[in-house]
Amino acid sequence: PGDVLAADIYVDRQLIMTKGSPITEKAIDLLKRKRVHFVSIYYNEQPTVLTDLGLSALKTEQATPTENFTFNFASATEENFQAFDFYSILAELDIEIRYGQMLKNENNIDYLRTLLDAILSNDVYSNYLMRLKKWDYHSYIHSIDVFIIGTLFARHLNLQNIEQLATSYLLHDIGKLKIPREILSKPGRLTIQEFEEMKTHTIQGEAIFKQIGLADFSYIAKSHHERRNGEGYPESTPTAFTAELELLQIIDVYSATTMKRTYRDAMRAADAFSLLYRDEEQFNDSLLTLFVDFIGIYPENSIVLL
Numbered sequence: 159p160g161d162v163l164a165a166d167i168y169v170d171r172q173l174i175m176t177k178g179s180p181i182t183e184k185a186i187d188l189l190k191r192k193r194v195h196f197v198s199i200y201y202n203e204q205p206t207v208l209t210d211l212g213l214s215a216l217k218t219e220q221a222t223p224t225e226n227f228t229f230n231f232a233s234a235t236e237e238n239f240q241a242f243d244f245y246s247i248l249a250e251l252d253i254e255i256r257y258g259q260m261l262k263n264e265n266n267i268d269y270l271r272t273l274l275d276a277i278l279s280n281d282v283y284s285n286y287l288m289r290l291k292k293w294d295y296h297s298y299i300h301s302i303d304v305f306i307i308g309t310l311f312a313r314h315l316n317l318q319n320i321e322q323l324a325t326s327y328l329l330h331d332i333g334k335l336k337i338p339r340e341i342l343s344k345p346g347r348l349t350i351q352e353f354e355e356m357k358t359h360t361i362q363g364e365a366i367f368k369q370i371g372l373a374d375f376s377y378i379a380k381s382h383h384e385r386r387n388g389e390g391y392p393e394s395t396p397t398a399f400t401a402e403l404e405l406l407q408i409i410d411v412y413s414a415t416t417m418k419r420t421y422r423d424a425m426r427a428a429d430a431f432s433l434l435y436r437d438e439e440q441f442n443d444s445l446l447t448l449f450v451d452f453i454g455i456y457p458e459n460s461i462v463l464l
Contacts, residue, residue, distance in 0.1 A: 159183050165198040170262075193264055195245050244271050247302050256416050256427055259454035260310055269313075270306055277325050282370050286332055294342040296419065297334045303413045304330060308406055311452055315401065323402055326367070326375040330382055330406060333363025357383070357391045375402075382406045385440035404442040408434065408449050427455045 159182055167175040169192045175185060181199070189197070248261070261267055278284040291298040308327040313320055334342060337359050341352050348356060363379030381403055384390040399407075411434060418424040425433070431450050438446060456462055 159186065161199040163197065164200045167194060167197065169194065193267065196249070244274055244302075247299065250299065251303055251306075251417075252424075257307070257453070258427065260307070260452070266310055270309060273309065273321065273324055274305070274328075276321065277328060283325060283329065286329060286335075286366070286370065289335055290332060293335055294339060296417075297331050297342060300413055300417060301328055301331050303417065304328070304406070304409055307409045307413065311405060311409065311449060312402065314452055315405070315448070317402060317405075322372070322375060323378075326372060326378040326402075327406060327409075329363075329367070329372070330379055330410070331359065331363065332366050333359035333361065333379060335366075336362040360392050378403060378406060382410050386442065387439045389440060399442070401442075401445065404445050405449075408441050408446055412449075427453065431455075 161181045163175055163177055163179045163181065166173060166177050167189070174188070174192060174194070179185070181197075248267075251257075278287065287298070287301070290301065305324060305328040309320065309324040312323055312327075317323060337356060341348065341356055344352070360380050360383055364376045367373065367376035367379045377400075380392065381399075384393055384399075385407070386399065386404075388394050412427075412430050415425040415430045415433060416427055434441065434446055
């Protein structure tokens, strides 16, 4: 209380507080309710951005080096690393554009954060995810993205074993730890030989799943690039796909196409849906329709051009 905002605060594109407003106890309560976790305040007449929910600050040269900002709008108690990382990733994933109506409900955010904390309380899972983060950051962000979308969609469909399923979605690309960095981050089309090596991440992932106690879900890592019409890899013969796998096959494509890469811009959600429908013979068409409705980029009463 007493600090002054150095930048406007918007929630769902609505102005909540304006630059220059004093932060009062009432304002802090409002920010908590609106799930605002990052603010910019004036410090020595220069704006200072609070990051990581207040655990660190990008200080100006005028700031006193020994002074720390520790206030956390999200909670009055100390959160763990996964919670801070999770909120930072939500900001990075452009959820306002790509997630449609999914995270408009605050309960969904709380549910995901709690579930992620539970999963990463397992040192083995946490270690593998952090190794992936260091090995290939894009694969790490994509994995979090698939975890968020896949978990909420699976919950929406009332699928069973949600925690194990969510863990499988989070680690579905873990086999990429066995793929050379120069292939994963290549800014352009892969050669035939490079693509053949890339495809082995599914088999590598299956093996890792069996090593870390996820044998029952190892098919998730192995078959998320297989397709109903026999295309895809590593198997070209269509097998009996489960709803859990077919859900992932759709979301994996949606996530990959709507995220920006160094060599291409992100595809709009509507264009990603068009791409999925163009290739709908590869997917479960009933699940695809349910998924488009679930994302809800066109809320009820929207005006659209057909």
